[in-house]
Amino acid sequence: MKRFITNNISILGPFIGLIVFSIILGIFSDSFFTFDNLLNLLRQISVNALIAFGMTFVILTAGIDLSVGSILALGSALTAGLLTSGMDPILAIIIGLLIGFVLGAINGLVITKGKVAPFIATLATMTIYRGATLVYTDGRPITGLSDSFSFQMIGKGYVFGIPFPVILMLIAFAILYFILRKTVFGRQVYAIGGNEEAAILSGIKADRVKIWVYSITGMLSVLAGIILTSRLNSAQPTAGSSFELDAIAAVVIGGTSLMGGKGKIVGTLIGALIIGVIDNGLNLLNVSSFYQQIVKGGIILLAVLLDRRSK
Amino acid sequence: MMVTPLVEMVGVSKSFSGNQVLHNVQFEVKKGEIHALMGENGAGKSTLVKVLTGIHERDSGQIKVNGGEVHFTNPKQAEARGIVVIHQELNIIPHLTVSQNMFLGKELTYGRSGILNHRKMKALTEESLQKLGVTNISPDDIAGDLSVGKQQMIEIARALATNAELIIMDEPTAALTEREIASLFEVVTDLKRKGVAFVYISHRMEEIFQICDRITILRDGEYIGTENISDTSFEQVVKMMVGRELGERFPARKSKIGNIVFEVDNLSSKDGTFHNVSFTVKEGEILGVAGLMGAGRTEVMETIFGYRKKDSGSVKLNGKELKMRHPNDLINAGVGFITEDRKSKGLVLGSSIRENIALVNLKTVSQKGVISNKKERDLVENLIERLHVRTTGKEQEVKSLSGGNQQKVVIAKWLGINPKVLILDEPTRGVDIGAKKEIYSIINELTEHGVAIIMVSSELPEILGVSDRIMVLHEGSVTAFIDREDADQEIIMLAATGGN
Numbered sequence: 001m002k003r004f005i006t007n008n009i010s011i012l013g014p015f016i017g018l019i020v021f022s023i024i025l026g027i028f029s030d031s032f033f034t035f036d037n038l039l040n041l042l043r044q045i046s047v048n049a050l051i052a053f054g055m056t057f058v059i060l061t062a063g064i065d066l067s068v069g070s071i072l073a074l075g076s077a078l079t080a081g082l083l084t085s086g087m088d089p090i091l092a093i094i095i096g097l098l099i100g101f102v103l104g105a106i107n108g109l110v111i112t113k114g115k116v117a118p119f120i121a122t123l124a125t126m127t128i129y130r131g132a133t134l135v136y137t138d139g140r141p142i143t144g145l146s147d148s149f150s151f152q153m154i155g156k157g158y159v160f161g162i163p164f165p166v167i168l169m170l171i172a173f174a175i176l177y178f179i180l181r182k183t184v185f186g187r188q189v190y191a192i193g194g195n196e197e198a199a200i201l202s203g204i205k206a207d208r209v210k211i212w213v214y215s216i217t218g219m220l221s222v223l224a225g226i227i228l229t230s231r232l233n234s235a236q237p238t239a240g241s242s243f244e245l246d247a248i249a250a251v252v253i254g255g256t257s258l259m260g261g262k263g264k265i266v267g268t269l270i271g272a273l274i275i276g277v278i279d280n281g282l283n284l285l286n287v288s289s290f291y292q293q294i295v296k297g298g299i300i301l302l303a304v305l306l307d308r309r310s311k
Numbered sequence: 312m313m314v315t316p317l318v319e320m321v322g323v324s325k326s327f328s329g330n331q332v333l334h335n336v337q338f339e340v341k342k343g344e345i346h347a348l349m350g351e352n353g354a355g356k357s358t359l360v361k362v363l364t365g366i367h368e369r370d371s372g373q374i375k376v377n378g379g380e381v382h383f384t385n386p387k388q389a390e391a392r393g394i395v396v397i398h399q400e401l402n403i404i405p406h407l408t409v410s411q412n413m414f415l416g417k418e419l420t421y422g423r424s425g426i427l428n429h430r431k432m433k434a435l436t437e438e439s440l441q442k443l444g445v446t447n448i449s450p451d452d453i454a455g456d457l458s459v460g461k462q463q464m465i466e467i468a469r470a471l472a473t474n475a476e477l478i479i480m481d482e483p484t485a486a487l488t489e490r491e492i493a494s495l496f497e498v499v500t501d502l503k504r505k506g507v508a509f510v511y512i513s514h515r516m517e518e519i520f521q522i523c524d525r526i527t528i529l530r531d532g533e534y535i536g537t538e539n540i541s542d543t544s545f546e547q548v549v550k551m552m553v554g555r556e557l558g559e560r561f562p563a564r565k566s567k568i569g570n571i572v573f574e575v576d577n578l579s580s581k582d583g584t585f586h587n588v589s590f591t592v593k594e595g596e597i598l599g600v601a602g603l604m605g606a607g608r609t610e611v612m613e614t615i616f617g618y619r620k621k622d623s624g625s626v627k628l629n630g631k632e633l634k635m636r637h638p639n640d641l642i643n644a645g646v647g648f649i650t651e652d653r654k655s656k657g658l659v660l661g662s663s664i665r666e667n668i669a670l671v672n673l674k675t676v677s678q679k680g681v682i683s684n685k686k687e688r689d690l691v692e693n694l695i696e697r698l699h700v701r702t703t704g705k706e707q708e709v710k711s712l713s714g715g716n717q718q719k720v721v722i723a724k725w726l727g728i729n730p731k732v733l734i735l736d737e738p739t740r741g742v743d744i745g746a747k748k749e750i751y752s753i754i755n756e757l758t759e760h761g762v763a764i765i766m767v768s769s770e771l772p773e774i775l776g777v778s779d780r781i782m783v784l785h786e787g788s789v790t791a792f793i794d795r796e797d798a799d800q801e802i803i804m805l806a807a808t809g810g811n
Binding site for chain 1: 616618637638639642643648650655656657658659660661662666669670671673674677680681682724
């Protein structure tokens with residue numbers, strides 16, 4: 001038990017925070033702790049959580065990815081384009097995910113082979129990918145997408161009463177948790193963030209690992225985008241704007257260090273839940289969305305300040 | 312008549328969260344003496360200095376400066392009473408000029424205008440450097456472009472500018488070349504004649520016997536004794552430090568030297584730091600690599616290991632040419648590399664001992680990319696035990712280990728790959744004397760199993776005590792190969808400075 005606590009000390013704070021926020025909202029709002037609302041909440045966070053899972057890998061390598069929102073938009077738009085051209089939805093989705101992978105790989109290549117700081121590299125690609133989306137869509141939403149069951153299922157479906165996006169999120173979580181905890185690749189991600197030079201001198205191909213990390217993040221962003229597209233039944237050229245901030249916030253609230261090398265994906269899930277609980281709860285309480293932003297920012301600050309304290 | 316000592320510490324104790332670090336320690340420095348403070352890592356030397364200069368508050372005991380009791384609560388107050396510390400990691404801001412560094416935090420201005428009086432600061436910088444007899448530094452030089460030795464001179468000049476009576480130097484020669492050490496010692500002995508006192512903290516016994524007047528020894532936070540250097544011996548000091556006879560400083564070798572396993576042929580670097588380096592190492596042999604700072608020793612090793620780009624040349628293991636695109640190529644072939652700077656290149660400091668040791672052995676402890684907890688635990692625990700790493704457990708962060716134990720973790724991780732060739736770059740830097748001997752024993756044991764060793768070191772006694780053969784580099788070229796029987800310090804120094 002004691003060992004369990006010391007091993008998980010970094011996510012203890014966020015976890016307690018999540019419980020406290022939930023209880024407070026439960027007291028003020030009768031509808032918060034209803035089964036439907038909680039499922040709804042999980043569905044609401046699934047898009048941000050998927051992106052934040054990828055962002056966790058990126059931040060663990062001491063990087064950052066600002067382009068996730070733009071990749072989401074470009075990947076969704078291209079997938080939507082394929083769908084309207086009558087392509088088989090499953091195939092279109094797979095191609096869409098591959099596009100996300102490639103867009104992420106471009107980030108990784110610029111960062112590793114071009115030796116550009118991740119912040120600058122992804123700031124640039126964020127703008128480029130967004131521009132490409134606007135060019136492709138001509139600035140208009142793409143509508144009239146597939147009526148096929150499989151495409152509609154992704155954003156709107158339920159399995160055993162659980163929203164399909166939530167299932168996707170949990171599957172992604174399980175896989176990524178396993179990768180970080182149990183695989184050589186996961187260990188390499190931590191080592192690169194902890195001390196890249198020592199990692200390289202220990203035989204780790206840091207460039208390759210980083211390119212993979214950005215690629216996975218790109219793919220997860222497009223997955224999140226396809227969920228959104230399916231829900232709205234249209235691809236919006238402005239989709240995903242400022243999503244990078246929510247994703248980074250979830251990672252940071254979850255206790256992952258922006259310096260790299262330290263953090264847990266469980267923390268990110270909790271971080272995304274905290275953001276979701278606040279959004280959801282404040283909506284239930286009819287708090288204006290303007291105030292919501294102030295509260296959210298305050299909580300990010302609080303999380304980081306508490307984290308500093310404990311060190 | 313008794314002369315009042317400059318600094319007198321009596322019965323000083325200090326503990327951190329229940330852990331007693333100093334226990335009833337006494338320490339005295341007289342005006343104009345050079346006083347060595349020695350002890351193994353963790354003996355309490357740095358804590359004693361921190362208590363003296365007010366970084367830590369003492370729990371009990373008395374500290375007097377020039378006869379008056381003091382209670383410093385920060386280093387500024389100590390500085391005002393003439394006590395200055397020059398840390399191992401120099402307090403120099405690399406992008407600023409020499410004179411900007413000199414006056415950092417106490418810049419001179421025109422009256423109270425807040426406008427900097429550059430001319431006056433430069434003149435005063437020039438003047439204080441001249442007082443030290445240093446003429447090859449200009450106040451306008453960018454500090455980061457200067458050698459470590461020159462940067463240290465800036466720190467000394469800065470200390471003197473505050474009228475320091477006592478300068479405490481922590482491992483001042485660790486990063487200096489032989490020539491820089493000589494000029495540092497000149498400056499120090501000159502200042503001593505002018506009445507400045509020094510506390511000299513170092514692991515380098517030769518230097519202490521060369522320059523110091525008295526020596527105080529701490530062990531496990533306790534005061535062991537103070538001796539006049541002229542009345543004591545090398546062996547006695549070591550015994551006081553470790554509390555037992557350590558025996559031979561360099562354990563006896565009994566490996567059999569076999570065939571050539573490792574060949575470096577005409578290796579040249581891309582950036583021109585070295586050219587046409589060729590050498591061979593045999594099974595069970597230790598090749599010592601000597602040379603001055605900047606001779607290119609580390610660069611040669613990092614290039615061999617695939618960490619830097621080569622221009623031409625090749626590396627062969629057992630007659631087979633190795634690819635050198637990435638350290639991974641060399642590791643797979645069975646070459647290990649213990650880097651010079653363990654903190655920046657050898658360890659992931661924030662990670663556990665387990666994770667650090669596993670890092671080069673991920674392939675061994677995993678199957679199809681999935682790590683086996685059991686295999687990892689077995690490997691790590693086995694290596695921790697084999698190297699006698701003193702730790703609370705394999706989950707301890709390496710950051711919190713002493714220098715010697717950190718180095719053992721670095722060695723442990725490389726032993727995991729069962730290397731055929733092991734390159735060690737300054738394997739005992741910043742390591743205390745007990746751990747040093749353990750490291751030599753490990754190296755010996757490896758040679759007995761036929762491992763070929765390449766050992767770079769700046770400490771000539773170590774090179775002479777450990778190597779079978781010595782290669783000397785000078786400005787990026789090999790200037791000599793010397794067999795152990797024929798080698799002495801002078802022959803090596805001659806080759807290292809470019810003579811024949």
